Amino acid sequence: MERKDFIRKGLMGTGMFVASASVGNVIKNDIDELKELDVIGFNHLPNTESKVKANTVLHKADTRGHANHGWLDSHHSFSFANYYNPDRMHFGVLRVLNDDRVDGGKGFGRHPHDNMEIISIPLEGDLEHKDSMDNVAVIKHGDIQAMSAGTGIFHSEYNKNEDQDARFLQIWLFPKTKNVTPRYDQLTLNVEDRHNNLQQVLSPNADDAGVSINQDAWFHMGKFDKDFTTEYKLKNPANGVYAFVLKGDITIEDNDLNQRDGLGIWDTTSISIKANSQDAEVLLMEVPMSV
Amino acid sequence: MEPVKVNILAVGRHEEILETVLRIINKSENWTAHGALTDEKAIALFEEQKFDIVLLCGGIEEECEAVLRVTFTEKDPEIIIIQHYGGGSGLLSNEIIHALSKRNSLPNSIS
Numbered sequence: 336m337e338r339k340d341f342i343r344k345g346l347m348g349t350g351m352f353v354a355s356a357s358v359g360n361v362i363k364n365d366i367d368e369l370k371e372l373d374v375i376g377f378n379h380l381p382n383t384e385s386k387v388k389a390n391t392v393l394h395k396a397d398t399r400g401h402a403n404h405g406w407l408d409s410h411h412s413f414s415f416a417n418y419y420n421p422d423r424m425h426f427g428v429l430r431v432l433n434d435d436r437v438d439g440g441k442g443f444g445r446h447p448h449d450n451m452e453i454i455s456i457p458l459e460g461d462l463e464h465k466d467s468m469d470n471v472a473v474i475k476h477g478d479i480q481a482m483s484a485g486t487g488i489f490h491s492e493y494n495k496n497e498d499q500d501a502r503f504l505q506i507w508l509f510p511k512t513k514n515v516t517p518r519y520d521q522l523t524l525n526v527e528d529r530h531n532n533l534q535q536v537l538s539p540n541a542d543d544a545g546v547s548i549n550q551d552a553w554f555h556m557g558k559f560d561k562d563f564t565t566e567y568k569l570k571n572p573a574n575g576v577y578a579f580v581l582k583g584d585i586t587i588e589d590n591d592l593n594q595r596d597g598l599g600i601w602d603t604t605s606i607s608i609k610a611n612s613q614d615a616e617v618l619l620m621e622v623p624m625s626v
Numbered sequence: 627m628e629p630v631k632v633n634i635l636a637v638g639r640h641e642e643i644l645e646t647v648l649r650i651i652n653k654s655e656n657w658t659a660h661g662a663l664t665d666e667k668a669i670a671l672f673e674e675q676k677f678d679i680v681l682l683c684g685g686i687e688e689e690c691e692a693v694l695r696v697t698f699t700e701k702d703p704e705i706i707i708i709q710h711y712g713g714g715s716g717l718l719s720n721e722i723i724h725a726l727s728k729r730n731s732l733p734n735s736i737s
Contacts, residue, residue, distance in 0.1 A: 414720045421727065424720075431716065447643040449684030449713030486685050487640040487713060509711060514685055 390602040391588070392426070396595035399434070406441035410434040412579070412597050426577045426599045427624035428550060431507035434595060436500055437462075442493030448484035452508040452548040454537065455480040455492070456618070458581065460501030466490035470519045474503075477526045479536050479554075481546040485515035504579075504618070509626050511539075511550045520546040526558070533557045533567055533619065553621040559585075559610035567619055568605045575601030575624045578608075583615030632726065633676065634659040636710070637668045637694065638683025643713045647683055650715050657722065665690055669697055679725055680707045 400411035400418030411418045412432035413425055424430075430451075442462070455462065461475045466482070467489040474480050482488065494501040522545060528534045536545040537554035545554065553570050569576065577599045578585075580592045586609040590598050600606055601624050608617065634651055636659050638644040644661045651659035659681075662668035672680075680698055682691060698705050706725045711717055 415716055419720050419723050447646050447713045449640060449643055451712045484713060487643050
């Protein structure tokens, strides 16, 4: 693993809070200039296959919210932007799971964030990131990026390549503590380490494997041969696990899942996993269930 | 006769983010927003006009938030006070719509 060295100076100490704009002025912000889409109403895609049990929730891929802006095609596992479904607000502290495709050369212009743990996992292509902490980086498949937005940051994200789509997961967790000093972390992972193994890619601890965030959450990624089985033991039995299938077919606790299906489980100490196709890939997100 | 807009008071410490929040809210034809960077300004605005929602944005110290919540609730027991997370367009509409839907589902809600 290669932990890249980035400037991690906090905004509070840099004087960058002395914003030049006054309240009342208009600040150009490309992210908010997306063409308005029709409002998506309640339960516009009913989850007719839901197998909600006492301690599980199933989100099939085709029940997710969908917004196609042309240059950006996004599927939302939870309510986001103009997709609002009161039954899909969050899973514990997991608030956003967006599955995004961005056209070549396009992207999200400079826009703000605060009080959110924002994790980006590129699946294909390269994303160029710039932020108000002076971080400039390109993240690609195999990398993971984490930002603690805390008291406030501005950043932009663009598809670095003009001739190739970029696909990535954008994941937001409610922070453990509000108003922390903003920070940025990025890591290049060895994807071979997740072959028939659950590779830890995120944790609350800076000295543990993966990037670290301001929340008691652990993420693992695995890529499995057909019929491979394993078990994930929760770090904290009070947490829940939201499993998101990146590729192929996987059975988790007797729930047959296909590509981009999501399954949330809580009130358990471990979950069983079985790959039903070759090179099946999964992302496990263990998160506190109390917001 | 124009429909009455939902009036929102956004309080936050980061000037540029607060401005973004106000701009996003005011883009909606059904909502209108006023902003305050300080507690004093927020309370003054609250005394001047009737708000439906108070949106607590980033940077507000814990103690200040507690005082604001008590002050607003004492002045208007029906006020909805919500925390805004994310600092931009991603969750803002969701948070407001969700708060309004919860209010409207209450037995004594005003449609």
